[in-house]
Amino acid sequence: MRVALLTEGARLPAQRADGWCERLVEGLPEHEFERYLLLPGAEPAGSGAGPGSGPRTLALGGPPRGGRGPGAVRRRHYAGAYEELVRALVLPRERAGFASGLHLLAELAQQDRSLPAFLASKHAHQVLERVWRSPGADTAAGQPLLRDVLVAGDLLEQCLRPLAAPWYGAGPGGLGGADLCHVVGGGPAALPALVAKRLHGVPFVLTEHGLHLREQYLGYRQAPYRWPVRALLLSFFRLLTVETYRQAALLTPGSSYDRDWQLRCGADPDRIRVVYRGTAAVDRPAAGPEPARPTLLWTGRLGPATDPELMLHAFARVRAEAPGARLLVRGPEEAAGYREHCAEVARRLRLGDSVVFEQAAGDRADGTVAVFSGRAGRAPGPLVGAMLSGRALVATDTGVTREVVGPTGLLVPPGDPAALAAACLALLGDEERRARLGAAGRLRAQERFAVEPGVAAFRDVYLELVSRWPAFPAAERRAGVLPRPFARPAEYWVSGAVSGAVSGAVRGVAAEAMAEAR
Known part of the structure; x- marks a missing residue:
């Protein structure tokens, strides 16, 4: 079958899916895949690429592509559809109008390709300003200023560009000629799938490795926009997520933890299949012998979310019981100056040279015990890497951690340095237990996160989806035709x-x- 693979070249590491997509394509050679990639940058590139010559791309950043704006009559049609969409974003009682406004904009865009020019025009900004400042609009984040209207209008234009992408024909390379669409990541990458389903009846499956909506909420905390702009854009992503979950034939989250989040966002539990994200690293050899000096290895990006300060306070307790122990803190900074902040905490705790900070990245655990002290374990990757190294593991019981580690490691409450220190001391003092847990963790990671089970799961997902979907969806619209x-x-x-x-x-x-x- 022909599968259209829709992905976004994301700004957030949790949403990057290129390697995973390549493994999926290589593992299913019986299907014909075509890649459609949304680029976050401003450089338009290769949107005319054909099959076998690379993915078709669409740039979401930078100014819109040149083109004539709609005429007076068409402009009124665009303005009406855009107003319906904006009212759904800012008026709580009109949320139901989001889908109809979105699809009407897509249909207009396919008729004359004038959507980007309209969204960048003063007419669209006037619609946004009038609705945003109308009585009853949600302004809990503050009253929008004129500059907020201009910024939010430009951001919405970039988010809606996929509606006008030249991808929706039924001929070669068009989404209308695909048997199904596979959206990886969600967000704007789901817009072409929604349009293809609307115009051509093509079903789609959505795979999320780290929920797109959750990452947007976390990312916009640091965004350089005023709160009204952030609130408007988050409203857009929230309603887009709800519509995507409603229209998707199947949802395949990367963990049961993500599945619970999808259910809270309104997903149908009968259309969810958990498929763990496979990694090619399962075949790598385990780490070598343990270091001569007892070493706790902490890995991750240094920042508040990973909470290396908790590890430092726990290690102060460990060192009081085991003076010869060492702590190796390895990983890049997530926030500028955070490494020096952690070094200052270590100096205040009088840990001396028993704490070593390393810039090197990587998930290979070569210490005596691997430790994770994060406040929110959203991604299984670092845990899986440590487990594949064959080292015993101690982690805070947050997010996806319990699901990934299971009974092969020690879990402690987050924010509790005494419990973290006690778990570390228990493993440092028991070599046989370390070996047993390390071997069990490696086997669990190899079984659950190998590439082959994930590929086989999607082979079944594709077959299940197409087997209950008509090959000619237009027949659904004719009365009396089965x-x-x-x-x-x-x-x-x-x-x-x-x-x-x-x-x-x-x-x-x-x-x-x-x-x-x-």
């Missing part, structure tokens, strides 16, 4: 380059089958 799964014959896919009588016979068989399907 849609037929797999109605598209194998000859349908034969290239038009086939010559002579074979070509004519193939076209005849395909035409008969298509007529019968109708």
Whole structure:
């Protein structure tokens, strides 16, 4: 089958999916994949790429592509659809208008390709300002200023660019000719799938490794915009997520923890399949012998979320019981100056040279015990890397940690240095237990996060989805016609380059089958 793979070149590490997508494509050679990539940068690149020559791309950053704006009559149509969308964003009682406004903008964009020019025009900004300042609008984040209208208008234009992408035909390379769409990451990457389903009836499956909406909420805390702008954009992402969950044929979160979040956002539990994100690192050898000096290894990005300060306070208690122990803090800074802040905490605790800070990144655990002290364990990757190293693990019981580690490590409450220190001391003092837990953790990670089970799961997901979806979705709209799964014959896919009588016979068989399907 033909699968359109829709991804976003994300600003956030948790949303990067390139390596995972490549493993999926390599693992399912029986299917024909076409990549559609949304780029966060300002450089438009390669949107005309054909099959086999790289992904089709669309730049979300920078100014919109040149083009004529709509005429007076069409402008009124655009303004009406855009107003319906904006009212859903700022008026709590009109949230239901989000989907209809979104789809109407998409239909208008496919007719004349004037959507980017309209959204960047003063007419769109006037609509946004009038609705945003109307009675009943949600202004809990503050009254919008004129500069807020201009900034929010530009950001909405960038978010809505996929509605006008040249991807929606039924011919070669068009989303209308795909059997299904596979959205990886959510957010704006789901917009083309929503349009393809609306215009052509193509079903789509959504895979999220780290929820897009949750990452947006975390990311906008540091965004350089005033609170009214942040509130408006978060409202857009929230309603887009709800609509995506409602329209997706299947949702495949990367963990049960993410599944619970999707349920809280209104997802249908009957359409959710948890598929763990596989990693090619499962085949790498375990770490070598333990270091001669007892060493606690803390890895991660140094920042408040990973809470290295908790580890330092716990290590002060460990050192009081085991003076020869050492703490190795490894990882890059998440916030500027945070490494020096942690070093100052270590000096205040009088830890001396028993604490070593390393810039090197990586998830390979080569200490005696691997320790994670984060306040919110959203990504399983660092835990899986430490488990694959074959080292015993101590972690705070947050987020996805319990689901990943299971009974192969010691879990402690977050924010409790005494409990963290006690767990570390228990493992440092028991070599046999360390070996047993380390081996069990490695086997658990290899079994749950291997590439092959994930690829096999999506082979089943694709088959399940297409088997209950008509091959010619337009038939659903004709009264008295029963849609037929797999109605598209194998000859349908034969290239038009086939010559002579074979070509004519193939076209005849395909035409008969298509007529019968109708």
